[in-house]
Amino acid sequence: MRVELTVTAKGQITLRQAVLDHLGVKPGERVDVELLPDGRAELRPAGGRPDLARLRGALRRPGQVPVTLQMMQEAIEQGGGQAEEP
Numbered sequence: 001m002r003v004e005l006t007v008t009a010k011g012q013i014t015l016r017q018a019v020l021d022h023l024g025v026k027p028g029e030r031v032d033v034e035l036l037p038d039g040r041a042e043l044r045p046a047g048g049r050p051d052l053a054r055l056r057g058a059l060r061r062p063g064q065v066p067v068t069l070q071m072m073q074e075a076i077e078q079g080g081g082q083a084e085e086p
Helices: 017-023 067-079
Strands: 031-035 041-045
Touching: 017 041
Parallel strands: none
Antiparallel strands: 031 041
């Protein structure tokens, strides 16, 4: 998709709704602009708070048995994983 924008006398541009929709940006949110060495600029939604739902399963490994909160608590109570002091 190609969109042409007009620069105002104040040096500002208004992003068209199609651009905002493409970026997933809503009114009041911020946009990061990276100035590239070849005279281009790259737009992307500003960092902000990460969507934690996207991290679900990020640590899962094939063949790894899931650990429940109860199993974690029992390991903590038993001192599991701690090295003994000399």
